[in-house]
Amino acid sequence: MNRHMEILEVWEARKRISSLVKKTPLIKSLAISERAGRPVYLKLENTHEIGAFKIRGAANKILSLSDDEKRRGVTTYSTGNHGMAVAFVAQNIGIEATVCISSRVPKMKVDSLERLGARLEIVGESQDAAGVRCFELEKERGYTVIEPFDEPYVIAGQGTIGLELLEDLPTLSDVLVPLSGGGLLSGIGLALKTNSPDVRITGVSMERSAVMHESLKAGKPLEMEESETLADSLLGGIGLDNRYTFDMVEEYMDQLVLIPEEDIGYAMAYMMDKERMIVEGAAATGIAAVLGNQIPHQNGALVVIITGRNVDLSILFKLLKTYTSHR
Structure with a gap:
């Protein structure tokens, strides 16, 4: 550690x-x-x-970001609930959020993510694959990655x-x-x-x-x-x-x-x-x-x-x- x-x-x-x-x-x-x-x-x-x-951890991380980091937006990878938490917090404070998910995420959670205004990227069949794309977005677009747990x-x-x-x-x-x-x-x-x-x-x-x-x-x-x-x-x-x-x-x-x-x-x-x-x-x-x-x-x-x-x-x-x- x-x-x-x-x-x-x-x-x-x-x-x-x-x-x-x-x-x-x-x-x-x-x-x-x-x-x-x-x-x-x-x-x-x-x-x-x-x-x-998941709203607890996502809120604590996003609210700790600098104004510049908030302006550039956030991204995360998720099996659904963490992505929804990030999207909810982002929507509430008026910043952009991109959520990377795998094809295994149930439709109910996909629908909820869309309702919360998140930009979705569906990548591969595992959270690990979604995570790879998430860090690519960090490099490509300057987003801050909101880790789901670690x-x-x-x-x-x-x-x-x-x-x-x-x-x-x-x-x-x-x-x-x-x-x-x-x-x-x-x-x-x-x-x-x-x-x-x-x-x-x-x-x-x-x-x-x-x-x-x-x-x-x-x-x-x-x-x-x-x-x-x-x-x-x-x-x-x-x-x-x-x-x-x-x-x-x-x-x-x-x-x-x-x-x-x-x-x-x-x-x-x-x-x-x-x-x-x-x-x-x-x-x-x-x-x-x-x-x-x-x-x-x-x-x-x-x-x-x-x-x-x-x-x-x-x-x-x-x-x-x-x-x-x-x-």
């Missing part, structure tokens, strides 16, 4: 983004608490305007979730964080472990193309071919030249749980049925881990980070049909 991130950076992020990002609700789930035999709370990052937590301002922005958890639920003992590139877990880990070292942080990911998991096993960042998964927001590499999140995830994460596709689908349908809540596959991984009794029991409250709601309704309808036929 080039430098050690400090908790002060998270507090500064909270102040910087306050004009664009509002505190999200933390609610107790009676149904899941009953299943788990302990208090289970849901941190509703799906209630942001773009329907995902960037201090982005990590600090996501860490503001941890500050809100400490305020609203000081008795928490477990936090389940969907894990991909690691920006979310790194930020929450920094905020929680600095203030409450005994909190257990569990990363949750899909079984298919879990790049951070394989990288941690290998002891270095790896590249992997992407696979089809309901948790499409968790696809993408961590970067072979990863500077922050690989080390921070290794430091702050206490355990990692991989979730089968069937369990992700079940959790998405369960949330619709029991909580009347739309959650995307990535957000359902934590719910699936609790429903599948994959989190060793300990006293205190458990929090699941509900990272987003951006899923094609056609997928959700299919999952609901399967779920109701098996109840």
Whole structure:
């Protein structure tokens, strides 16, 4: 890691983004608490305007730019939600944004990006390929690249979730964080472990193309071919030249749980049925881990980070049909 991130950076992020990002609700789930035999709370990052937590990191980075950098515009690469966050912030402060995405990004997210006024470039079949084009645009047009996860301002922005958890639920003992590139877990880990070292942080990911998991096993960042998964927001590499999140995830994460596709689908349908809540596959991984009794029991409250709601309704309808036929 080039430098050690400090908790002060998270507090500064909270102040910087306050004009664009509002505190999200933390609610107790009676149904899941009953299943788990302990208090289970849901941190509703799906209630942001773009329907995902990514607005926090994107806002912190973009709002930190100089006037000249803002004037020249920004670009990013994304599996959808980060691109939507960058487009939303750019639209709100009146600057141009170009988002590079792969052909795997679902139509629902493509439509949302277009509505937010982003200029789209669809490149290849992976986030890594989109990333290559993004850095070409930086050289060609002078845009500032807004990294999706491995960037201090982005990590600090996501860490503001941890500050809100400490305020609203000081008795928490477990936090389940969907894990991909690691920006979310790194930020929450920094905020929680600095203030409450005994909190257990569990990363949750899909079984298919879990790049951070394989990288941690290998002891270095790896590249992997992407696979089809309901948790499409968790696809993408961590970067072979990863500077922050690989080390921070290794430091702050206490355990990692991989979730089968069937369990992700079940959790998405369960949330619709029991909580009347739309959650995307990535957000359902934590719910699936609790429903599948994959989190060793300990006293205190458990929090699941509900990272987003951006899923094609056609997928959700299919999952609901399967779920109701098996109840």
